[in-house]
Amino acid sequence: MTKKIFWKDPYLTQLDSHITSVKDTDITLEETIFFAFSGGQESDSGIIGNSRVLQARTEGREIVYTLENGHGLKPGDQVSMEIDWERRYKLMRLHFAAEIVLELVYQKFGSIRKVGAHIAQDKARIDFEWDENVSKVLPDIQKEALRIIDANQEIISAFSDEEKEKRYWEIRGFAKVPCGGTHLKRTGEIGEIELKRKNPGKGKERIEIYVRENFG
Numbered sequence: 001m002t003k004k005i006f007w008k009d010p011y012l013t014q015l016d017s018h019i020t021s022v023k024d025t026d027i028t029l030e031e032t033i034f035f036a037f038s039g040g041q042e043s044d045s046g047i048i049g050n051s052r053v054l055q056a057r058t059e060g061r062e063i064v065y066t067l068e069n070g071h072g073l074k075p076g077d078q079v080s081m082e083i084d085w086e087r088r089y090k091l092m093r094l095h096f097a098a099e100i101v102l103e104l105v106y107q108k109f110g111s112i113r114k115v116g117a118h119i120a121q122d123k124a125r126i127d128f129e130w131d132e133n134v135s136k137v138l139p140d141i142q143k144e145a146l147r148i149i150d151a152n153q154e155i156i157s158a159f160s161d162e163e164k165e166k167r168y169w170e171i172r173g174f175a176k177v178p179c180g181g182t183h184l185k186r187t188g189e190i191g192e193i194e195l196k197r198k199n200p201g202k203g204k205e206r207i208e209i210y211v212r213e214n215f216g
């Protein structure tokens with residue numbers, strides 16, 4: 001089972017590890033900093049050995065990386081990996097912005113149901129089952145989110161069950177929130193955010209979250 005160093009240190013951009021299995025272009029590693037799509041957060045991009053990673057996917061608790069043809073790696077090989085930090089940091093900022101927005105929506109409208117979420121490099125989105133137009137509440141939520149960001153609160157990320165790889169995050173004023181994504185150390189790192197409404201269809205409302213490009 002790959003040891004997920006991206007949880008212990010989500011700011012690590014380079015790591016040496018060993019190959020544990022190879023099947024054609026698919027490989028697994030002893031340890032990894034390379035996040036694979038889960039919980040709505042997109043995979044990292046980057047290099048393992050001399051190959052670009054074409055796809056990263058979770059299989060149970062294992063992470064399988066698809067490399068380019070002719071990667072030349074075999075089990076036991078030492079290998080170095082590097083992730084695209086600009087992309088990862090943007091994903092982390094948007095991810096935590098989305099976490100805060102979601103918790104604020106739950107705090108204000110307890111009965112609203114989340115039906116989807118996606119964190120990409122340019123924006124995050126959260127979809128809700130919601131009969132009313134979300135535009136009315138967005139300025140309030142944005143203001144409240146910015147207050148939490150400006151307060152630069154510490155974000156605690158830890159295991160709730162290390163054996164089962166269950167993680168949570170916590171900041172002052174919120175209950176523990178289960179999540180296996182990569183989290184920032186402090187809310188201030190998010191920077192300025194902007195919320196927009198999209199209406200994806202009847203009975204659904206979408207909140208899109210953007211972070212300012214020229215921050216940090």
Ligand SMILES: [Zn+2]
Nearest residue numbers: 099179180181
């Ligand atoms: Zn999270």
